[in-house]
Amino acid sequence: MANFILEVENLKKYYGPVKAVDGVSFKVKQGSIFTLLGPNGAGKTTTIEIIEGLRIPDEGKIIFMGEEINRVGNKQKEYIGVSLQETNLIPYLTVKETLDMFKTIFPRSLDITEVLRMISLEDKANTYVRDLSGGQKQRLVIGLAMINDPLILFLDEPTTGLDPQARRNTWDILLELKRKGKTIILTTHYMEEAEFLSDWVCIMDHGKIIKEGDPKSLIRDLEKESLIEVEVEANSLMLEKLTLLEPVYDSKHKRLILKTDDILSTTELLLRLSKENSLQIKDVIIRQPNLEDVFLSLTGRSLREEL
Amino acid sequence: MKIVKLANYxxxxxxxxxxxxxxxxxFPIILLVILMLIFPSLYEPKEVTFSLTFLSQNGMFSEIIERVFKELSIGKHKIFRLSILRNTEENLNNEIEKLRRRNIDLIVEIPEGFDAQMLNWFMLNNLGVTASSPTINIYSLKHNISSESAYLTVKNILQKLELEFIKKVGYKLREVESEIELIGIKSTFSYIDFIYPGIVIFVVFMTGLFGIGLHLTWLKESGILKRxxxxxxxxxxxxxxYIISRIYLIMLQITLISLIAKFLFKTTVNPLSLSFIGYTSLTVICLSSLGFFLASVSKNVSSANAISQILNFPLQFLGGIYFPVSGVPWAIRWLVLINPITYLASGIRDALGIMESPYPLYVTLIVPMAWIIFCLLFTYRRFKLEEV
Known part of the structure; x- marks a missing residue:
């Protein structure tokens, strides 16, 4: 039987007519990386902030380490580490002082030197927070989430705004934490991040979980080996003739996506149809499906265009 | 222990x-020094000497006046550097030109027929007839502090002189009640003693408004508080x-101001006196509460900034920190009367024996306390450390 460290049942949070979180339920396995994936406004942050104890839910049940609670209180907060979306820190404290300030708060904590090593900021220990780069600041934020040696880490979009190298460094830290047996609850709108890191992904849209599973099985559920992405100004006649290939057309970006098991014949068909309809194909990309395609097939919208 | 460590950070x-x-x-130290450089001279007049031209006439009364001015122009403590000339049109014009060029401060002209006018005035007054007063022409330079001060000095001397004339001829002196408003300044008034408690209130006010109100709003807006x-x-x-950290700040501010006031400007106020400590504590609680109130009503740093500016000027300048505010026009007097700083400033000065408060003791305590209760209740109801 799976060991769930956190269970959420029918969580709801409404702001007037806006259903920010609308009946969300999920279970998080101990020692896994669990991801809430979705566009901005999907309800990921509200969900995670309810669990962190920052917001009071209108309805729902939280089972935290086997104990049913209405709201995460100070007792539970001792076991969680949090990295909020857009966290700012006190600019005129050094990295070491910032870690020490948060270490002071908790009854049990890790050694500051150990945390500095884990987040690779040993050489910046005496640097003011204001003088850190975006990536260094984000690593410090993760370090703060780790300072109390938590069992669960809540990381709300920890790599947003970071350059690819800084993002990769953050992923390495998260994988290292997973290896140490920590449970990580992540929110992101980067599908490659969710795909690379997650053991389990919940895709959220409009306050609801619309699909969940491990990334591989979610992609496998698309039931096609390859996708052909074509930059073309498609018309309805062309789309009609491609019905069997389940076309998804993004008219805004003039992008047509087709699912196929037979790349060669699909490409031939595509070229023939474009010729017959006098349509100019500007670009063709043949690739494997990813979580972006899962979201697209579920909502008809691209995750990228929602950002 | 963790509370103190967090406060330290x-x-x-x-x-x-x-x-x-x-x-x-x-800034409060700079302000104290600036105020001490500007204002003490207004409260503690120093010896000054004015350049004065006396245009004389022949005659007994003219000569008496001339002698008086001569007396005041000799010796170590002379008031005037006197130049006496015959009153002719040419001399008058030359002296007016000198006055315009600011070479002299004042011209006193005894007009032609002055003696006759004086005699006439005494006689008619003796007969019970109201006669027009004899005149002495005084020329001063408009908007020139030195010239205007010289004019006030000469006017004062001439009034005294008139009194002596009347006394000598044996007429009765009719006294008129003075309408000068006393603002409670005692004869031993010292500006540093007056301004020192004011600056203490000012620094606490600044900390309340900006060090608490604005800072707490920034902590909230930046997400640090949420974290x-x-x-x-x-x-x-x-x-x-948080409160301990602000108390550190206020204590440091007051210590610095007190050291400068005591050792640089030689204030006689004892900052360790019970009344000073008591009123300062009340000030700290009251103006810190105002800071918490500001943080409660402000949605972000921009709105906190705007509200603090709205509160800053009327509260600061109409609170009697820098000058007494008992005589301000009625149109703005209500701002003085609802201002907690008015009562804190007058209360602390009264308690220290610097200046008598226009308000009873209990009022100087009740009004700030009412502000404390209002601000803290409002903060309790409105301010949230985290969103719910």
């Missing part, structure tokens, strides 16, 4: 911020830590 971060350091620690609230730290512990 909160204090350090404020003290290291150059902007906060300047406005909360350096602290997702830890297991109880809210009450954070609030106590």
């Amino acid at each position: 909160l204090f350090n971060s404020t003290a290291r911020d150059r902007s906060d350091f300047f406005w909360l620690l350096v 602290i609230m997702v830890t297991s730290l109880p809210k009450s512990s954070f609030i106590i830590s």
